Amino acid sequence: MFKRLERTKVFRDPLYGYITVDYKLISDLIDSKEVQRLRRIRQLSGVAMVFQTAEHSRFTHSLGAYQMANLVIQNVEGIESLTEYEKILFLCSALLHDIGHGPYSHAFEHVMEASHEEMTSKLILSKATEVNKILSISPNLANDIADVISHSGKFPIIESLVSSQLDVDRMDYLSRDAYFTGAAYGHIDYFRILRSMKLMDGKILVRASGVHSIESYLMSRYHMYFQVYYHPVARSYECILEGIYSRIKDLVKENKKVDASIEAFLNVIKSSDDIESYIELDDAYVNGFIKQLTKSSDPILNKLSNSFQNRKLFNFVELNNDPSKEYLEYVKGLHNDFNKRYFYRESKVSAVAYLHSKTSDINDIKVLLPNGDIKSLDQYSNLIEGLTKSSYKSLERIYFLED
Amino acid sequence: MFKRLERTKVFRDPLYGYITVDYKLISDLIDSKEVQRLRRIRQLSGVAMVFQTAEHSRFTHSLGAYQMANLVIQNVEGIESLTEYEKILFLCSALLHDIGHGPYSHAFEHVMEASHEEMTSKLILSKATEVNKILSISPNLANDIADVISHSGKFPIIESLVSSQLDVDRMDYLSRDAYFTGAAYGHIDYFRILRSMKLMDGKILVRASGVHSIESYLMSRYHMYFQVYYHPVARSYECILEGIYSRIKDLVKENKKVDASIEAFLNVIKSSDDIESYIELDDAYVNGFIKQLTKSSDPILNKLSNSFQNRKLFNFVELNNDPSKEYLEYVKGLHNDFNKRYFYRESKVSAVAYLHSKTSDINDIKVLLPNGDIKSLDQYSNLIEGLTKSSYKSLERIYFLED
Amino acid sequence: MFKRLERTKVFRDPLYGYITVDYKLISDLIDSKEVQRLRRIRQLSGVAMVFQTAEHSRFTHSLGAYQMANLVIQNVEGIESLTEYEKILFLCSALLHDIGHGPYSHAFEHVMEASHEEMTSKLILSKATEVNKILSISPNLANDIADVISHSGKFPIIESLVSSQLDVDRMDYLSRDAYFTGAAYGHIDYFRILRSMKLMDGKILVRASGVHSIESYLMSRYHMYFQVYYHPVARSYECILEGIYSRIKDLVKENKKVDASIEAFLNVIKSSDDIESYIELDDAYVNGFIKQLTKSSDPILNKLSNSFQNRKLFNFVELNNDPSKEYLEYVKGLHNDFNKRYFYRESKVSAVAYLHSKTSDINDIKVLLPNGDIKSLDQYSNLIEGLTKSSYKSLERIYFLED
Amino acid sequence: MFKRLERTKVFRDPLYGYITVDYKLISDLIDSKEVQRLRRIRQLSGVAMVFQTAEHSRFTHSLGAYQMANLVIQNVEGIESLTEYEKILFLCSALLHDIGHGPYSHAFEHVMEASHEEMTSKLILSKATEVNKILSISPNLANDIADVISHSGKFPIIESLVSSQLDVDRMDYLSRDAYFTGAAYGHIDYFRILRSMKLMDGKILVRASGVHSIESYLMSRYHMYFQVYYHPVARSYECILEGIYSRIKDLVKENKKVDASIEAFLNVIKSSDDIESYIELDDAYVNGFIKQLTKSSDPILNKLSNSFQNRKLFNFVELNNDPSKEYLEYVKGLHNDFNKRYFYRESKVSAVAYLHSKTSDINDIKVLLPNGDIKSLDQYSNLIEGLTKSSYKSLERIYFLED
DSSP: OOOEEEEEEEEEETTTEEEEEEEHHHHHHHHSHHHHGGGGSBTTGGGGGTSTTOOOBHHHHHHHHHHHHHHHHHHSBTGGGSOHHHHHHHHHHHHHTTTTOOTTHHHHHTTOSSOHHHHHHHHHHOTTSHHHHHHTTSTTHHHHHHHHHTTOSSSHHHHHHHSSSSOHHHHHHHHHHHHHHOOSSOOOOHHHHHHHEEEETTEEEEEGGGHHHHHHHHHHHHHHIIIIITOHHHHHHHHHHHHHHHHHHHHHHTTOOOSSOOHHHHHHHHOTTOHHHHHHOSHHHHHHHHHHHTTOSSHHHHHHHHHHHTTOOOEEEEGGGOOOHHHHHHHHHSSOHHHHHHHEEEEEEEEOSSOOTTTOGGGOOEEEOTTSOEEEHHHHOHHHHHHHHHTOEEEEEEEEOOO | OOOEEEEEEEEEETTTEEEEEEEHHHHHHHHSHHHHGGGGSBTTGGGGGTSTTOOOBHHHHHHHHHHHHHHHHHHSBTGGGSOHHHHHHHHHHHHHTTTTOOTTHHHHHTTOSSOHHHHHHHHHHOTTSHHHHHHTTSTTHHHHHHHHHTTOSSSHHHHHHHSSSSOHHHHHHHHHHHHHHOOSSOOOOHHHHHHHEEEETTEEEEEGGGHHHHHHHHHHHHHHIIIIITOHHHHHHHHHHHHHHHHHHHHHHTTOOOSSOOHHHHHHHHOTTOHHHHHHOSHHHHHHHHHHHTTOSSHHHHHHHHHHHTTOOOEEEEGGGOOOHHHHHHHHHSSOHHHHHHHEEEEEEEEOSSOOTTTOGGGOOEEEOTTSOEEEHHHHOHHHHHHHHHTOEEEEEEEEOOO | OOOEEEEEEEEEETTTEEEEEEEHHHHHHHHSHHHHGGGGSBTTGGGGGTSTTOOOBHHHHHHHHHHHHHHHHHHSBTGGGSOHHHHHHHHHHHHHTTTTOOTTHHHHHTTOSSOHHHHHHHHHHOTTSHHHHHHTTSTTHHHHHHHHHTTOSSSHHHHHHHSSSSOHHHHHHHHHHHHHHOOSSOOOOHHHHHHHEEEETTEEEEEGGGHHHHHHHHHHHHHHIIIIITOHHHHHHHHHHHHHHHHHHHHHHTTOOOSSOOHHHHHHHHOTTOHHHHHHOSHHHHHHHHHHHTTOSSHHHHHHHHHHHTTOOOEEEEGGGOOOHHHHHHHHHSSOHHHHHHHEEEEEEEEOSSOOTTTOGGGOOEEEOTTSOEEEHHHHOHHHHHHHHHTOEEEEEEEEOOO | OOOEEEEEEEEEETTTEEEEEEEHHHHHHHHSHHHHGGGGSBTTGGGGGTSTTOOOBHHHHHHHHHHHHHHHHHHSBTGGGSOHHHHHHHHHHHHHTTTTOOTTHHHHHTTOSSOHHHHHHHHHHOTTSHHHHHHTTSTTHHHHHHHHHTTOSSSHHHHHHHSSSSOHHHHHHHHHHHHHHOOSSOOOOHHHHHHHEEEETTEEEEEGGGHHHHHHHHHHHHHHIIIIITOHHHHHHHHHHHHHHHHHHHHHHTTOOOSSOOHHHHHHHHOTTOHHHHHHOSHHHHHHHHHHHTTOSSHHHHHHHHHHHTTOOOEEEEGGGOOOHHHHHHHHHSSOHHHHHHHEEEEEEEEOSSOOTTTOGGGOOEEEOTTSOEEEHHHHOHHHHHHHHHTOEEEEEEEEOOO
16 A cells, blocks of 8 residues: 555664664655754764764654664564554554653743654644655544644554653664763663563563563663763753743843844744744854854843853752752852743753553553563563662752853 | 963863863863864865764864874874974964865865965964963973974974874874764774884884774875865865855955945955964855855846855766767856856865875975884875876866756 | 874774773783683673574684773773773773683582683683783783672772673673574664763763663663573583583593693693683683593493584473473483483573662662762662662573483 | 575675575574684684684685675675576575685695585585575576586576676675684775676676776775785794694605594595594694694604794785895705605795786676776786786795794
């Protein structure tokens, strides 16, 4: 039913050797404006300020998640029971799951009314996008993909393969972020994991014999969080961005001019339905107007954009390290309340290696025992059960501009 | 004499594990505006259109070349005879050798009056740059680095280590470009090469026992040229850029307005001495104004910038593959002479694995025999001698816009 | 004081690139009979029956542990305060720590009166060995090395670097065994670990900022235990060996002839002081006499050695998986009490990711906080504290010959 | 027709991740005595004396060649036209192609009347082997495999895939030997090569677009020859073995006793049809009797076996390096004519990166041009044409025992 390419198209990839495309539909989606835009948005935003080689884009991750879906189809027992339509639905969802990300996504969501997941759905469903036009070759495809991505519950297997505790998204990005940062933690044995997964009675299970590879994967993820994704310097960079965005929003509210070309940005803040403007936004766009703002007549934007441009990052204090009262008072007194809105940020991040199945049964990884029984991962593995408590870690920091 | 940091600063790097900085001077240079700017310029420009993961910046390569200089100092026999000043000169030259690159450098040099090497010298010597200010802690340092980079002949050893057939620049970028493209060719045994090099009587020599590692390195370089750097699709991307730049230049000559914010770009075309404008230029800058040009009222800029933005690349014909006369005529007739200036380009690239020492004695790699004699590499190795002829390959292509 | 080689000697190594030798003493030790013998003893004995590429020898690991000691000397802050003698002591101890291993060491220790650590000391101290002769260039060196290896407490820093929870032995073998098995678990970030270690007030500490790399290392070790070292099939292979050794011992006790050339083996069983005989033993020796035993007139040796030779391994039942009573009775009834001595083995292995500091303060890893305080690792890290309990895993199995 | 396993069997492999077995026939062959014997024969014999980690066995290479055949079947265009029988024939031939190798094969062939290829055929065809019994499930299979391995011309496609200039044997061993030696040369882009191969009109062709990957592969092979396989120290080790074998042969001829247990060895020298004895031979066997010979009453065997055992290798002189006349005379005068038979060897090895198609049309790699024409590789590629001459290198050495 779905047209195949005459010859398999391949993309060289340092992680998988090659990414292979057999369907014309997939090839067309990759070539669409909305997917190509991801080339211009970095996967890890400010992390490249610390791990300078982490310059890879959301595009390469999207291709990677798609290829991981390919590998799931080739390797997971029981997946052959899916129909061709379901496989296509899976491949497309994997490829498109991140198209709603804006530039420097985390900071960006602070000023947007819609999350990046919602934007992904909008882009898929909007008649204005190339992606939507391409998907229209099959009547319900666009809607079904949006359903998968918003976890509607209509396609539980595919939803869990695309987004859960163990999905093609995470399996690709952990490996990929490790490769491009040079961090030694994210190496996961994905082939072993795929071979221990099994589709049975409508559920994705993990065989008991493969639990160790899941344990190892969860620890890798955990370490990537604290060593890479939550790195204080990367967060500091985002804090400056948040300051810039807040200031712009405030100026607009007060009907003041922002002296840079940011029409599309303003349109999007006003309405997340302005798809055309949204698609214009990418890292270059943000970097571009911030560079203009380095000459802004507004002293706050001027200061923040110069900090951003010249990497004069916010300083920070780790509250977990018991800083002295005096120092804390000094930090808190650096800026008055008005300036704090832009130059001062309290930040808290936390993670746990695994959420206890009582808290989050829906996300729980299910283990298939040799005797056919099925158990929650934390019921099966003492190690994981222990980690649901002992691995919880929360980092509280204050970021602040210090001249 | 040169101040050391209290604790060695390290940068994680996927190739070397870590890049280490011991001198305050180096740390300051890395933090300078001009070196940081390289974060915003991709090492391989349009190559990422084919090898989508080749998104690494000139910044990571510059750190890499610096680290390779570190490795030379630690591993090459005889280097210990250099003074500390000479070592600092070497490290700085390695770090700074590429700061003169503009965005999409190759295409860019078509409209500039100065090469990127000349721009590097200007940036180092100009009083307006942070780099120059930092280097002024030692009276002649800036001048000496510029001399090294322009091959003045004043510091022959360091010049040859920074730029020759076998230098820290190439040793880093071959490995690095291979790592980030995923191409299988660039893996060079740099540690073996370093250990076979020897500084003797003011010359860098290669021991006969290490010649095989040089042969292998030269073949890697050769294959990287034809498989990666000269890839037809990457070149096609650059052809569009050249078209855009030419059109802008022509409009300016005719005193017509270009409807995009390109002041800094125009300043630089006018005078390569406008350092401040030059430093503003980076990939974001170019991507930014090209995005504006997609709505240009000039039909030529409009068409070209839309091609660029949406990756509708120029088509091409390989003349080496003996295309039919009819097809060639068709291609040549697609555009009239005026349009050809922007939509049609004849391109020729060529490379040889090794230049014969007769043609290029100055670049020749010198081999140290067990008995103490010194021979040119192509006199010593039949393989290399053969390659000076047989490996010569030239690719002629016509690129053209086809609707 | 210690003579240096004219030119650094290097050994190619896939893990470190190169292993470098600067001292003549080390070079001589590597060339000694006792160290060379380790080429003929596989690092992982029966593991190669499951991970077929795990064919690497104890020799390559010994060189690796030596090189890791080199890396400690080059990278750990504070180590420069050791004297040259102490550094030599450290390097020699790392190189020689395993020379006392016999072929298929684990099974072998069942019939020996001395552990492999005791044998290492004997080989170092015995006047009959080349190693001892080489070490005699410095009056106390042999004794001091033996003291380090037997944890006498005389050189606490070096002892802890050579053998503790975090030592050059483990850091090399985890990486190495992962490389040669192809298992994805053992990749440890040893360079990060080395850089976070600090010698202070006579103790090796780990900076708080490096604790995550230690957490990751401990998890890697844990997974290697259960996935590789305790693999049931590898253990099965050792059970056959234990059967063979027991039978030989029993025959000798009864003054019966064993129809194979095993003089050296018998000598060693009689007295672990027969160094000359001990050195004759290696994998080839054991494989050799087992091959002869495949034609033995003793039916028990005949059966066992044929099993060994043709890889007809003992079957096993995992008691953790709750096998049925019937099956257990069947297994226990397969052999009578006499035969059980050779054809039936109850096996229990267990491990925990980290021993609680209350149980094992001596082995505890100490963490240096930013404020200068020192804490036990499990006091500092909740994750590790949790693992001291939750990661405990014990595997009970019955191995048995089943025709 | 051929029975499939209920669940795919996998072997972990560091090169391919996993080696997969779907057919019961293949699984049975792997478990056979003759294939298992290859676990006890090192792939690179004496090379481990130089590259100490090169301890991998012919078994892992045989599995690797089999897996490469799997990859050919999955990736090469046109291969789907082979029948299932032909595919099985291909897989079996790849797996079994090396079972005829003896221990330290190169030296061993000096005293044998049959080459290892002939021994492979004998083992496959002899009723005495397990392999033969397993293959008998299909009437002609054993014969057809022997035909493939002896290049009978009956199955030209499969023959060329199993043994030619570009075959599954070489593609596996270059990668594998590079991985286990740590040499940086053997990394070949096998996936790219497979994708550029095409089965057309009964011939395996390489598309012009993939020729660069073939050029790179040929250079890798060439460098592996001179850096690894022909390494002088590895050859020296083999020279001692050749001396030992010659001496044994001479003693036997003179009806003198050899004081070691070498019945099987003697049987095999007498008749290469003594399959049962042949299968007994492995590295352990040879190492075992050499150890016994270190106490031999024959002074020649005594000296040689002690050299072998204690790695006191023959010295050598490279004739290519123009040694002085005096030194050569000294070397030649060290031993009288009788002793030279055992203690002195003239050795010559040579290789070329590619044999000219005029000399060896049968081995030539054929290139498929875009227009459908087919050319010999050296006609198509100037580089290769040049290498047929310039890469020829011959090394002449004299090896000799020097006390």
